[in-house]
Amino acid sequence: FHQIVVCVCVCVCVCTNCCFLVSVQHRDIALVLCSETFGERIYGLDGEEKWHADFRLKKGVMTLPQFADPGYYPEGAYETAVSEIEVCKSNLGTMLKAYKNPAEPKDAPQSAIYSKNRVELGSKNTLICYISGFYPARIGVSWTRNNVNVTSEASLSRYYITDDGTFNLVSALSFTPEEGDIYTCTVEHVALDRPQTKTWEVQVELPGVGASVFCGVGLAVGLLGVAVGTFFLVKGNNSSRVARTSTFSRNLNNLRGSY
Structure with missing residues (x-):
């Protein structure tokens, strides 16, 4: 069983140099949670916790980050939380009897x-x-x-x-x-x-392995391209040389035939 009190407050900001009002909704949460062996007292704002009662250390704890304006909770807030948990447990016993131990709602993690x-x-x-x-x-x-x-x-x-x-x-x-x-x-x-x-x-990516493999593949492809290019260049030169030789031979034969 748990008791949740949710208050919605509206902050109105007035612009000194303009003629309109801006309203922003914030949700302030005060939570009392208890079972027969467990208790929580929490204050929060917009889904973020601001304060809770630490029943093990017997004190209230502010949980806002250091850079935020922490505000304050009045002296005696922890003692009030202790009393609220006692009331919650008392109400729990009464309601369990009244509702004949109803099944507890469950949500799987x-x-x-x-x-x-x-x-x-x-x-x-x-x-x-x-x-x-x-x-x-x-x-x-x-x-x-x-x-x-x-x-x-x-x-x-x-x-x-x-x-x-x-x-x-x-x-x-x-x-x-x-x-x-x-x-x-x-x-x-x-x-x-x-x-x-x-x-x-534990899986650790070895530093530089991916880059090394990539560079190696790139180098191999580059060398292959150079080799293929050289092959066709040499083949092209040989074909041109053969063609020039054949043309020269035909011209020479034609010249001889004319005499």
Whole structure:
């Protein structure tokens, strides 16, 4: 069960040097999400998170980038979030009884795995497992390297809610690529019939190989063209020489016959 409050505010900008008004719609989101063992309190704007309550660290966290104007949330926002989660869990118990434990809606996740940076053997990099479009929020993510479980080395982002109420999540694994290594990211979720596994294999394009092959083929074609041209040039010269010799012989015979 989750409670979502969505407010739409209209910002009106007045141009001092013109006679018209411009209205822009923004969507401000306040989210309270809870289960019997889980809770989230998030504030966002236009699909981007601004603040969330970190119940593990017991504090509120601003999540806007450093270059943005972070604004502020009043003192006591975290304590308010704790109270809201308690109310949410209480409401959850009441509604489960009232509706006789209705079936929970389910949306299966989609996942993709890719490297953060260009892959170079021996250079540290990060593998990203991007998981999107799932509901409810409970999800399991595990990693392997060459069939060895390395989940403890990976990190998980927070849950990011989307416009349709489903969630996105990012898991990251730092690694040093070695030729032949195979990595997997496996996702487990109640909406999946079986775990969903994506595989990523270290594949490094050798620098300059494509250009070298291209140049080699070009050189071979060029040399072949020169050889063919030389052949026809020599053949043409020989044919001209034979023709001139035949003409000279006929003229000489004609000259002899006239005497």
